[in-house]
Amino acid sequence: MTAYDELMAYERVTQALGSVAGRTGWDQETMMPEGAADLRSEEMAALEEVLHARRTNPRTGELLETAEAPDDASSANLRHIRRSFERTTKIPADLATAIARHTSKGQGIWAAARADNDFKSFAPVLEEMIRLKREEAACLAAGGDLYDALLDDYEPGIKGAELQAIFDRMRPRLVALREKVLGADAPAGLDQEFDEAGQLAVSTLLAQTFGYDMSIGRIDKAVHPFSSGSGTDVRITTRTSPRDPFNCFYSTIHEVGHACYEQGINRDYELTPLGSGVSMGVHESQSRIYENQLGRSRAFTGWLYGKMRDQFGDFGVADEDSFYGIVNRVGSGYIRTEADEVHYNLHVMLRFDLERQLIAEQLEVADLEEAWNARFEADFGVAVDKPANGVLQDVHWSFGLFGYFPTYSLGNVHAGCLFQSLREAVPALDEQLSKGDTSHATEWLRENLQQFGGLREPRDTIRHACGFEPTEGPLLDYLDQKFGALYGV
Structure with missing residues (x-):
C-alpha cells in the first residue's frame, strides 16, 4: 500500500x-x-x-x-x-x-x-x-483577520474585503432597481388558504421535475429548510404556510438545487474529499439557479400554474401571466428565505455587515437586536414587528455558522454567470421549461459543474463551467432585464 x-x-x-x-x-x-x-x-x-x-x-x-x-x-x-x-x-x-x-x-x-x-x-x-x-x-x-479565518470554512480562498468590494458594486444597482420597481404597480398576492397535503404533493412533484432522485433522498419538514448528505443519501426539508404555498414550493426547489449537486457528483468520489460540493458559494449557485432563473422564469411558472390548478382548483389567479407576476412580486418583506430576487441580496448584506462587527467586537450581542432593526428599516423602509421576523429568523448563528451568509449572494453572482452560459448552450430552454422539462438545463449543470464535486477550487469551478471569469455583471443585468420588463420600468 x-x-x-x-x-x-x-x-x-x-x-x-x-x-x-x-x-x-x-x-x-x-x-x-x-x-x-x-x-x-x-x-x-x-x-x-x-x-x-x-x-x-x-x-x-x-x-x-x-x-x-x-x-x-x-x-x-x-x-x-x-x-x-x-x-x-x-x-x-x-x-x-x-x-x-x-x-x-x-x-x-x-x-x-x-x-x-x-x-x-x-x-x-x-x-x-x-x-x-x-x-x-x-x-x-x-x-x-478573525472573520476571514471563519469565512474560509465556507468559501476557501476569498476574503471579507473582496466580498465587501463585490457587494459595494452590487448595492447601487440593486437599490436603484428596488426604487424603480416599488414605484410601479405591484400585482396582488394570493388570497386563500392552501392545504398542507396539497402543498407537499406539489412540492414532491417539483422535486422530481428538477431531477431529485427520491430513491436516494427524502423530503421532510423543518423550521428552516435545509439539505443534508452527499452521494447516495441526500435529504432535504421544506416548510409549509397556509396562505403562502410559494414558501413551500420555492424552498423545495432551492434545496433540490443543493441536493442535485450532491447527487450529481461522480460516484467514484464518494467518501473522499471530492465527494461533496466544493464550497457554499458554488453550492448556492446551484440552489439559486434552480429556484430563480429556472423556477421563477415565465416559461416554468406557466407550467406550474397548470399544476397548481390541477391540485387546488381555481385559486383566484386568472392566467399564466398574472401568476408569473405574483410569483415574482417585489415587496419589502421581513424574511430572507421568502425575499424576492430584487431584495434578497440586501438581506444578505445586512447579515454580512452585522456578523463581521460581532466577530470584530465592534458590536455586542446586547445591542444586536437594535442594530438589526435600525439597519432593516433603513434598507427596507419597514420597521421590524417582532424578533421572529428580525434577528431570530435565521438558524445560522445558533449553529455558529459565521461566514456562511455572504456565500448566498456569492452564489447568486455565480448563478448569474452560469445562466448566461446555459442560455447560450440550450437555445430552446424556454420552450422546454414551458412543458415542465428541466432536464436539458439540469443535465448541462451536472455535466459542466456538479459532477466534478471538489475537483477544482471554487472560483475555478465556476470559471470552468461558464467559460469566463465570474463577475456580478450577468446577475445584475438579468435582474434589470427581468424586473424592468415585468414592472415596465
Whole structure:
C-alpha cells in the first residue's frame, strides 16, 4: 500500500463518520423528540471528539509528506486533506468539542426563542457561541483577520474585503432597481388558504421535475429548510404556510438545487474529499439557479400554474401571466428565505455587515437586536414587528455558522454567470421549461459543474463551467432585464 493509498483508506473512514454526524444533525431538526436535546448535544460532542482526533492524527501529516498523486483527482484529494489537516491541527480538541456541544444545544434554544419571539432568552447562548467562534478564529488566523479565518470554512480562498468590494458594486444597482420597481404597480398576492397535503404533493412533484432522485433522498419538514448528505443519501426539508404555498414550493426547489449537486457528483468520489460540493458559494449557485432563473422564469411558472390548478382548483389567479407576476412580486418583506430576487441580496448584506462587527467586537450581542432593526428599516423602509421576523429568523448563528451568509449572494453572482452560459448552450430552454422539462438545463449543470464535486477550487469551478471569469455583471443585468420588463420600468 502506497502512502497515498493508506491516506485515502484512513480518509474514507473519517468521511463516513462525518456522514454519520451529518445524519445525526438532520435527525435533530426533523425527527428527534424535544426532550432528547441534552443527550443529543453529548452525542454530537462525542462524535466531534472522535472526528477531531482522526483529522489531527500525526500519521496523516507523515503520509502527506511522502504521498504522491498519480492523477488530477488524487492531487485534489491531497490538497483537501492537507488543508483540513493544517486547519484542524490548529484547533484544540477541547475547543472543537465545546463548539459541537454548544451548537447542538443552541439550535433547540434558538427554535424555542423564535417561537416565543424572545431574543433575550437566546442572547446568552449567542454570546457564548461568538466567544467560542472568536477563540476558534484566533487559532486559525495567525494574527490575521478573525472573520476571514471563519469565512474560509465556507468559501476557501476569498476574503471579507473582496466580498465587501463585490457587494459595494452590487448595492447601487440593486437599490436603484428596488426604487424603480416599488414605484410601479405591484400585482396582488394570493388570497386563500392552501392545504398542507396539497402543498407537499406539489412540492414532491417539483422535486422530481428538477431531477431529485427520491430513491436516494427524502423530503421532510423543518423550521428552516435545509439539505443534508452527499452521494447516495441526500435529504432535504421544506416548510409549509397556509396562505403562502410559494414558501413551500420555492424552498423545495432551492434545496433540490443543493441536493442535485450532491447527487450529481461522480460516484467514484464518494467518501473522499471530492465527494461533496466544493464550497457554499458554488453550492448556492446551484440552489439559486434552480429556484430563480429556472423556477421563477415565465416559461416554468406557466407550467406550474397548470399544476397548481390541477391540485387546488381555481385559486383566484386568472392566467399564466398574472401568476408569473405574483410569483415574482417585489415587496419589502421581513424574511430572507421568502425575499424576492430584487431584495434578497440586501438581506444578505445586512447579515454580512452585522456578523463581521460581532466577530470584530465592534458590536455586542446586547445591542444586536437594535442594530438589526435600525439597519432593516433603513434598507427596507419597514420597521421590524417582532424578533421572529428580525434577528431570530435565521438558524445560522445558533449553529455558529459565521461566514456562511455572504456565500448566498456569492452564489447568486455565480448563478448569474452560469445562466448566461446555459442560455447560450440550450437555445430552446424556454420552450422546454414551458412543458415542465428541466432536464436539458439540469443535465448541462451536472455535466459542466456538479459532477466534478471538489475537483477544482471554487472560483475555478465556476470559471470552468461558464467559460469566463465570474463577475456580478450577468446577475445584475438579468435582474434589470427581468424586473424592468415585468414592472415596465
